[in-house]
Amino acid sequence: xxxxxxxxxxxxxxxxxxxxxxxxxxxxxxxxxxxxxxxxxxxxxxxxxxxxxxxxxxxxxxxxxxxxxxxxxxxxxxxxxxxxxxxxxxxxxxxxxxxxxxxxxxxxxxxxxxxxxxxxxxxxxxxxxxxxxxxxxxxxxxxxxxxxxxxxxxxxxxxxxxxxxxxxxxxxxxxxxxxxxxxxxxxxxxxxxxxxxxxxxxxxxxxxxxxxxxxxxxxxxxxxxxxxxxxxxxxxxxxxxxxxxxxxxxxxxxxxxxxxxxxxxxxxxxxxxxxxxxxxxxxxxxxxxxxxxxxxxxxxxxxxxxxxxxxxxxx
Amino acid sequence: xxxxxxxxxxxxxxxxxxxxxxxxxxxxxxxxxxxxxxxxxxxxxxxxxxxxxxxxxxxxxxxxxxxxxxxxxxxxxxxxxxxxxxxxxxxxxxxxxxxxxxxxxxxxxxxxxxxxxxxxxxxxxxxxxxxxxxxxxxxxxxxxxxxxxxxxxxxxxxxxxxxxxxxxxxxxxxxxxxxxxxxxxxxxxxxxxxxxxxxxxxxxxxxxxxxxxxxxxxxxxxxxxxxxxxxxxxxxxxxxxxxxxxxxxxxxxxxxxxxxxxxxxxxxxxxxxxxxxxxxxxxxxxxxxxxxxxxxxxxxxxxxxxxxxxxxxxxxx
Numbered sequence: 209x210x211x212x213x214x215x216x217x218x219x220x221x222x223x224x225x226x227x228x229x230x231x232x233x234x235x236x237x238x239x240x241x242x243x244x245x246x247x248x249x250x251x252x253x254x255x256x257x258x259x260x261x262x263x264x265x266x267x268x269x270x271x272x273x274x275x276x277x278x279x280x281x282x283x284x285x286x287x288x289x290x291x292x293x294x295x296x297x298x299x300x301x302x303x304x305x306x307x308x309x310x311x312x313x314x315x316x317x318x319x320x321x322x323x324x325x326x327x328x329x330x331x332x333x334x335x336x337x338x339x340x341x342x343x344x345x346x347x348x349x350x351x352x353x354x355x356x357x358x359x360x361x362x363x364x365x366x367x368x369x370x371x372x373x374x375x376x377x378x379x380x381x382x383x384x385x386x387x388x389x390x391x392x393x394x395x396x397x398x399x400x401x402x403x404x405x406x407x408x409x410x411x412x413x414x415x416x417x418x419x420x421x422x423x424x425x426x427x428x429x430x431x432x433x434x435x436x437x438x439x440x441x442x443x444x445x446x447x448x449x450x451x452x453x454x455x456x457x458x459x460x461x462x463x464x465x466x467x468x469x470x471x472x473x474x475x476x477x478x479x480x481x482x483x484x485x486x487x488x489x490x491x492x493x494x495x496x497x498x499x500x501x502x503x504x505x506x507x508x509x510x511x512x513x514x515x516x517x518x519x520x521x522x523x
Numbered sequence: 524x525x526x527x528x529x530x531x532x533x534x535x536x537x538x539x540x541x542x543x544x545x546x547x548x549x550x551x552x553x554x555x556x557x558x559x560x561x562x563x564x565x566x567x568x569x570x571x572x573x574x575x576x577x578x579x580x581x582x583x584x585x586x587x588x589x590x591x592x593x594x595x596x597x598x599x600x601x602x603x604x605x606x607x608x609x610x611x612x613x614x615x616x617x618x619x620x621x622x623x624x625x626x627x628x629x630x631x632x633x634x635x636x637x638x639x640x641x642x643x644x645x646x647x648x649x650x651x652x653x654x655x656x657x658x659x660x661x662x663x664x665x666x667x668x669x670x671x672x673x674x675x676x677x678x679x680x681x682x683x684x685x686x687x688x689x690x691x692x693x694x695x696x697x698x699x700x701x702x703x704x705x706x707x708x709x710x711x712x713x714x715x716x717x718x719x720x721x722x723x724x725x726x727x728x729x730x731x732x733x734x735x736x737x738x739x740x741x742x743x744x745x746x747x748x749x750x751x752x753x754x755x756x757x758x759x760x761x762x763x764x765x766x767x768x769x770x771x772x773x774x775x776x777x778x779x780x781x782x783x784x785x786x787x788x789x790x791x792x793x794x795x796x797x798x799x800x801x802x803x804x805x806x807x808x809x810x811x812x813x814x815x816x817x818x819x820x821x822x823x824x825x826x827x828x829x830x831x832x833x834x835x836x837x838x839x840x
Contacts, residue, residue: 219674226678234687238694349766349819351773354793354812361800411830457683464686465774469797479686480778483693491690498683506681 212514220507227499231492232276236269239488246289285496286489290482295493298478304380306474310463313394317401318452322445324402325409329417329444330436340406347403352462356396356469363392374472393470400462401455408451413444446517453509456502566755569832576828582821586814590636599630602785613806620806623795624785631787632810638788640818642703642772647764649707654714655757661715662722663745673719676712684709685774692780699782702775706768714760721753755833762826766819773815789815 243259244251251259260266264275279286285295324344328337347355364372375382375389383390416422417440425435460476467476475494482490570576594601611621619628661672688705695701725731731748739747769789775781776790792811799807 219677222674223677223681226674227681230678230682234690238690345820345823346816349816349823350812351770351777351790351793351815353774353777354796354815357793357796357800357808357812360797365800454680457681457685460683461685461774465777468778479689483689483778483780486693488690491686495683495686495690498686499681502681502683503677506677 209514213511216507216510216514220503223503224500227496227503228277228280229273231496231499232273234495235276235488235492236272246287280496285493288482288487288490290485290487291490295489298490299475299493299497302473302475302478305383305472306463306467306476308380308383309374309390309393309397309466309472309474310459312390313397313401314452314459316394316398317405318448320398321402321405321409322441322448325406326413326436326440326444328406328410329413330432330440332414341410344403344406347399348407350400351465352396352400353465353469355399356392356466359392359396360469372470374467374470376471376473378473393466393472396469397462397466401459404455404458405448405451409444409448412447413440416440416444419443442516446513449509449512450506453502453505453507456505457498460498460501566829566832570828573828573831575824576832579821579824579828582817583825586636586818586821587640590633590640593633594630597629597633599627601626601630601634612804619810620804622792622807626785628806628810631792632789632814635787635789635792635811636814636818638699638782638786639769639772639790639815641699642706642788643765643769643818643822645699645703646706646710646768646771647761649703650710650764650768651714651757651761653707653711654760655718657711658715658718658720659722659745659749659753662719662726663741663749665723669719673716676715679709680712680716685771688771688775689778689780692775697775697780697782698786702772702782703768706771710764710768714757714764717756717760718753721756722749725749725752755829759826759830759833762822762829766822766826769815769819769822 242263242265243256247255247259257266264272267275283296285299287294288298291298324340328340331337360372363369370392371389372392373389374393375386377383377386421439421443422435425439426432430438463474464476464479466472467474468480471477475497479491479494481487482494609621609623611617613620613628617627617629619632622628622631657672657676661669688709691705725748731744734744734748772781772788773790773793776788776792777794779791779794781788781791789811793808793815796808796812799805
């Protein structure tokens with residue numbers, strides 16, 4: 209087990225280095241002259257060249273990469289010339305609100321999708337399964353912004369129950385204390401995730417139901433309930449751990465749409481506004497953070513799966 | 524069941540589209556057909572027995588016809604909007620009303636459907652072709668090369684692809700080909716992983732060992748055992764890829780980074796939906812939204828039905 213963790217850690221570090229190379233190249237291809245961005249449109253070519261030289265932006269690519277990696281290792285994500293703030297400060301300011309929205313939605317979606325998926329698999333091809341399938345198919349096929357729009361139309365514009373805009377409070381505590389404003393974004397985000405997770409859970413449980421251990425468990429006289437709780441729950445939800453680790457990029461994209469739609473000042477909205485400003489340092493920093501989160505998520509998921517399932521450690 | 528020989532050249536062509544005749548149950552009893560092909564026919568029969576799968580095919584066919592053949596029947600001016608007739612509600616001359624630039628909404632829906640369907644299919648095909656090759660090579664070679672290839676996939680999979688697509692879309696002008704390439708190039712990772720995983724498990728299965736021990740060559744093993752068994756994963760994934768690509772292009776269009784005006788796609792048409800809803804222009808929101816959902820849902824239905832049809836363990840007969 210310890211050997212597996214060490215091996216997995218080493219590959220995670222290798223992947224992270226790869227990620228940093230890819231983001232560096234992306235930044236280089238898209239914004240090759242930081243001087244032009246820093247000095248603004250009126251700057252003369254001479255001034256831009258001088259700035260690039262003074263800051264090492266005309267060095268060979270590999271030297272620039274080492275410089276970039278050095279900055280990253282010191283936790284320096286660059287500077288937003290458009291907002292005149294360091295990217296670190298911007299991220300630190302917006303991250304807690306995004307964490308709250310995403311975290312609450314993720315936990316809710318897991319808690320909801322496991323029972324739904326298992327129920328559907330066990331009661332396969334009954335009315336309940338069909339109803340849940342219809343619901344999850346519709347939600348899954350719906351772009352999250354469209355679901356958000358429908359909810360805004362129904363609950364904000366028609367019924368006036370919840371505001372159409374998310375909480376605008378600057379502190380997380382303020383956001384938590386304003387649950388009315390957060391219900392629509394959280395419900396939208398959760399519903400989209402539940403659709404995907406419960407479908408996965410259903411097929412994973414169906415796969416497991418066809419396995420021989422289920423037959424063995426039934427043959428040795430366990431009741432259906434015991435088979436469900438003792439064997440099926442653990443084995444079927446195992447792939448869900450991996451799925452969650454893998455779906456972090458998708459979560460980030462969903463978060464971006466929902467924050468944009470509900471005008472919720474988090475990292476997604478920061479990214480969206482940076483797209484309009486062509487603020488590449490912010491864009492690349494967020495992509496990098498997303499990638500690091502994904503690597504960590506996969507690492508934790510793999511270790512968790514290996515801890516529970518000894519068969520995985522062999523590979 | 525009766526025996527029936529497929530003697531006509533059309534019926535024997537492996538790439539021929541499944542006609543109603545081929546789907547007839549008696550064709551399944553044809554024992555002279557190669558093993559893999561009989562499996563496919565059986566799968567096809569299970570597929571046609573699945574109601575959702577059939578409904579999915581019907582919906583998809585409807586929207587393909589609607590988008591591509593529709594403009595031949597229903598003529599509307601999609602090059603110049605009528606600025607004197609913007610945001611008209613559905614009525615005479617405009618069954619679905621007009622949009623904010625005075626374009627006929629029904630015609631626009633067809634035009635947007637073409638872009639969304641084309642990009643969805645192109646992107647999925649690109650993703651599947653790259654993914655299958657990459658995954659099969661990694662899975663078959665194994666060892667260090669496999670490790671390196673899969674770490675590369677890990678690197679790209681870790682980078683949130685929609686965010687990168689957005690980033691690239693701010694810099695480069697979008698057209699159908701560029702959007703398909705961008706989406707396809709970032710979507711081959713999952714099929715590559717699936718195919719590699721499938722090849723790895725299949726390689727370790729007893730029937731492959733048996734075939735090897737009986738003296739089968741690598742090529743024979745790949746062609747007769749690995750591909751027929753791994754292809755089901757690919758087929759299922761292809762339909763899901765189409766669905767995902769259509770959602771991805773809707774996402775880009777919604778954020779204003781889709782096809783440039785006057786071209787359009789369904790996401791682009793929804794971009795101002797929030798304003799339309801507050802103004803009460805429901806015809807600019809619901810027809811597009813529902814079309815989008817139905818097409819994506821149809822692809823998912825088809826994928827699920829294929830998955831059930833091709834999974835031998837779940838097959839009852």
